[in-house]
Amino acid sequence: MGWEFWTKQLDEEELVVDGGFEDYSTTTGSSSSSSRAAGMNGTGPSNLVDPLEDPLPGVGTYEDFNTIDWVREKSKDRDRHREITNKSRQSTVALLHSISDAFSGWLLMLLVGLMAVLTIAVVWFHLVVGSCYDFFCISCVYSEESHVSASCVCLFPLQGAFAYVVNYLMYIFWALLFAFLAVTLVRAFAPYACGSGIPEIKTILSGFIIRGYLGKWTLIIKTITLVLAVSSGLSLGKEGPLVHVACCCANILCHLFTKYRKNEAKRREVLSAAAAVGVSVAFGAPIGGVLFSLEEVSYYFPLKTLWRSFFAALVAAFTLRSINPFGNSRLVLFYVEFHAPWHLVELAPFILLGIFGGLWGALFIKANIAWCRKRKSTILGHYPVIEVLVVAALTAIIAYPNSYTRMSGAELISELFNDCSLLDSSQLCGYKQVMCISSDRPAGEGLYTALWQLALALVFKMMITVITFGMKVPSGLFIPSMAVGAIAGRLLGVGMEQLAYYHHDWFIFKGWCSPGADCITPGLYAMVGAAACLGGVTRMTVSLVVIMFELTGGLEYIVPLMAATMTSKWVADAFGREGIYEAHIRLNGYPFLEAKEEFEYSSLAVDVMRPRRADPALAVLTQEGMTVGETLVESTHYSGFPVVVSQESQRLVGFVLRRDLLISIDNARKRQEGVVSASQVVFTEHAPTQPDDAPPPLRLRGIMDLSPFTVTDHTPMDITVDIFRKLGLRQCLVTHNGRLLGIITKKDILKHMAQIANRDPESILFN
């Protein structure tokens, strides 16, 4: 089951559209595509020969940038399962097939979990790329402050300011080179590899189709460029993109199993689990990963997926922990272990951090969206390479002089989270007397310098992240957000510490902060701040707290984390309900129906449905009496048509998709004799009586959905939206007293919501 097997499998199965875009679905509907339609015909008389009894390839599949029909997909899978179960009673081979089918889900999860070993490749590649900075080891003498490691070969021993300048220039050179490589590779091979990928994955999981977004080119290019982008010193992280990478892996693994290859709904269950694996790998937090997938990413998350996600996340975490190729610190980013107690009074600064995190989150989202909108609408968007190079240069130039911005985001967070111990040579621990850990710690000169540098780093990080996130390179938000929060938290923590040192007789410190004791842990403040800022940006709550809990392993810090995260969410929500991912979804116009937000307006279905009062009547097909030439397919652009008994009665019979209709008519014209433009199209069970000289009718009942969803015109839209969300509908027909009135699609709902919220309804782009 090596790589070659997969790629071969993929090449055979896929129709490569253009550079890097794979087409996973066009050929996937061959065997089970219209089994539901066939199953629904089961009650019809069996002597009728339906030309569609053998389902046509393509019927029941979806076009790119379209929404899937969850109900149909799940029904298809149940049909398939039923068929296998029924067959399993007949022979031993079928029984084995049935058993292997039942366990294929678990096997797939095992593989998804095991793919965590791929991360090792990422880490290794990161090491290789990172060592470039040290390759031309110019200033070994200048080593105590510069970036150069001690292990490099000293070619040109330089000293003083000159060495510093040379190092500075080399740093900028490497940053520009890596940034250039990253953006060029993305543009050349896999345009979908840019960004964090989480907004798109959310949309895909909600039932949208973006071909190639989770393909092998995206996987390869994203993995490579992710490392390059992180190494270029840009203010971005690799945790979000790792979720995308994990989903790509899972999507490719799905091709090994018919069950998942051919069913869009089942595939999405696997992708949900893969998102959990991604976070599990990034933070070493399997439970947090599962909750992240449940809370933030997934749309349809049944209990079965919960179990399987947990299994996969656990396999991933365990695999990494067992192999542990580079030592603990490399894989789990910032494992901290302190058990210093905190006091109830400290809740006040923690909540303050929550407010800061919420404010920053709201501000960041607004600024970033404004900037991205500018990129979309102005000339800026035409020169992504130049943009990346300029930002990379700017970042490198400003970042180098300050040691806290020069080090990578993960290193910075790790340093801020950890508490000072005797052995710590960091500037942050530049206290005056570091003789004994539990002694009081007045700030020394080193610490003051560090605080200044941190404050500058905070301002810089806050600004640069706004323009960095959304560029055409892989970029995650977790690390930059956490870095901002960690810096703010550490600053506040040190401030509190000094306050407690100099004023331990104040009433707020009395009773728990005795003069000699080390009562405040600045590292804890950094952790709380990081959680608050990440929460403000993404609006995660439970999963964020659980991830942090798994990082530290101490139940005692859940309360501070929870307080900060909740405050941060409330404050940020006051400025706008959307997290950064939802904001980007809306920016891109994806058809995503947010499950978290309630529909709060009092409109009725009749206000949202098409046609509106002034519009021409709804385009419907009648169940008999129309001819092949007459069907509405050519004259309209709708992607589906209701079928009614007759134009007069408007009583609903079923629903036909344009794609299925086109494929079936095309096929019938090619294969069946006597099908001409004048042939009647019938959707009834029994063929109508016709004149003898008429061409034979084309029976298409097989492609009709006999159970379309309907609501009445008086149904409040909040209920309709609920139905759409919970059942995963594409469209719903509207009736009044049993007569067909109109149709509501997901896009209509989103447009309606945009209109009410005073946004441009045309910003919703796809179906």
Place this chain on the structure above:
Amino acid sequence: MGWEFWTKQLDEEELVVDGGFEDYSTTTGSSSSSSRAAGMNGTGPSNLVDPLEDPLPGVGTYEDFNTIDWVREKSKDRDRHREITNKSRQSTVALLHSISDAFSGWLLMLLVGLMAVLTIAVVWFHLVVGSCYDFFCISCVYSEESHVSASCVCLFPLQGAFAYVVNYLMYIFWALLFAFLAVTLVRAFAPYACGSGIPEIKTILSGFIIRGYLGKWTLIIKTITLVLAVSSGLSLGKEGPLVHVACCCANILCHLFTKYRKNEAKRREVLSAAAAVGVSVAFGAPIGGVLFSLEEVSYYFPLKTLWRSFFAALVAAFTLRSINPFGNSRLVLFYVEFHAPWHLVELAPFILLGIFGGLWGALFIKANIAWCRKRKSTILGHYPVIEVLVVAALTAIIAYPNSYTRMSGAELISELFNDCSLLDSSQLCGYKQVMCISSDRPAGEGLYTALWQLALALVFKMMITVITFGMKVPSGLFIPSMAVGAIAGRLLGVGMEQLAYYHHDWFIFKGWCSPGADCITPGLYAMVGAAACLGGVTRMTVSLVVIMFELTGGLEYIVPLMAATMTSKWVADAFGREGIYEAHIRLNGYPFLEAKEEFEYSSLAVDVMRPRRADPALAVLTQEGMTVGETLVESTHYSGFPVVVSQESQRLVGFVLRRDLLISIDNARKRQEGVVSASQVVFTEHAPTQPDDAPPPLRLRGIMDLSPFTVTDHTPMDITVDIFRKLGLRQCLVTHNGRLLGIITKKDILKHMAQIANRDPESILFN
């Protein structure tokens, strides 16, 4: 906000039906009951005066043992929310009301979490009751083996066999007394206080109404009798009932907030969180508690409830941890802390434990259900007090001689989970040389005795639990199941240990089990066994593993726990898909539509709907032309009627509930002039033209649901079941080509499922 305030509030609000049964809903529909109907009339002409514009008390509420309509309840709440939001723009008071409304959910959660302090009362009461065993301190001399604590006052110093007999008799006496008190109190004051309560809570959360099941009498009596039952030495635990107690508390707290008092759906969200709090309190595992609620108990669990449950569970855990009135060991039952590594080879015995757990789980469920069925159908069920006394006597007589059955289940598990250290004087640690911890440990005589006793205890616990669970006393299953598993695990663990000691040259031990090292941890085996058995009985997976993980705090044991739990679930599922709670739900005939199991048959809606082909036509109302006397209410027993345009067309207009119809007609007859039996009942927007001498028509459009759910007759039942589950429907109408054909209720679906599975369809009892 003391207890008095609550009870006063309750007494005012409730209609006490009979001893211990409260009626929470009859008076709850006064203000917002038909606001949705009113909202739906918004598009109608406003000059029509509807007699029902002011909603009647009772309209929109439910009768006992009926299923709620989730869609209607949630819509009601959204209407209420909308109203408050609209008003909030008008005045500052309304704005404050709006803000307090928004935060009332969190405040309620805080209160639910804080009620964890009630557990302290339980623990305290438990101590008091437990000390009864020591009160007549007869055999102080005999103390090293007997149950007597060292602190008792030595009244009659006895020795030898005589003291043993006297102690034995006293033990039996106390056991019988406590058991008698428990069963009598339950029967006299709160019949609903018996059992674990989890099956009923699952049913209630799925939308069923059982009045008084979560009332104050149930709370008080269950708390008291729970302690008595546990103290009586019966093989039962207090963890499951604690979930019930927590739900009672939450239900009573709901009365403080209009939002939750008046809405059945919102109340259920709070109850879901309370279930999480119950487990959080019982095991000190907040995350595990939330997942338990999500996986095992809840039906409708939106993300909002996830956050709030987590918050409440955390408050509960933190409160208990902060107060910690009796020392750690009392509140969190068996906190263990060992970090001994395990080896991959050990997965084999862990999986073996999983198989044992699965087998025992399946066997237990079958045996327990058979026994409960016998209790229901034979004379046994008429003498619950005698049954409890007999079982208690049997338990006491057999349990006393064996120290492992004499101690409480929690103590037993705690002893089995813990590893031997030098200080441990337990028989289980009767190794030959206990000089140095890390030395090899050949079993000594003490250990052999302990093993024999454990084996006997295992057999006894397995048998007695089957007849204990389901008796008319509060009884949880967690502790007995875990005890069985822990014994089996410890036995296997000690076996492995001795095997490794005597045969450390075998190839399976080579490389990781050097002669001098202590390579096998029997306590870990006990923990894995406990998880496996509990998993086999309840079919929990993720939540079980997370609870165990939170008990130990070590990520490294997740894999063994996961392996055993999964194996256990698979093995048990092979014998029957139901866990013990689902089995009891079915035994009691509750209308519970299991969300975990897929509907796997190929029936269509037309096969399930009423009326069947041979039955008389569906009872429908026409939208006009019927009179008050004519309505079907008297002649039929249906709880709702579809309204159609006319008998000929059968085109659907809406749906009216019997209860609402009855209340409205009654009210109109009393209050409105001229409403007589000959008055026409109209459901149309405009009043029909009538002869001048006719009595004025009674307009009832306001109580009609204008948006009934419909499916077509061809809809596969798997989709229909999905709709029922996801939307929480009570009934759904079936149409064919726009004409009304029939109706499907939740009960019809359950009957159909029972019929297909060859069970008695009449076992489904309620609507």
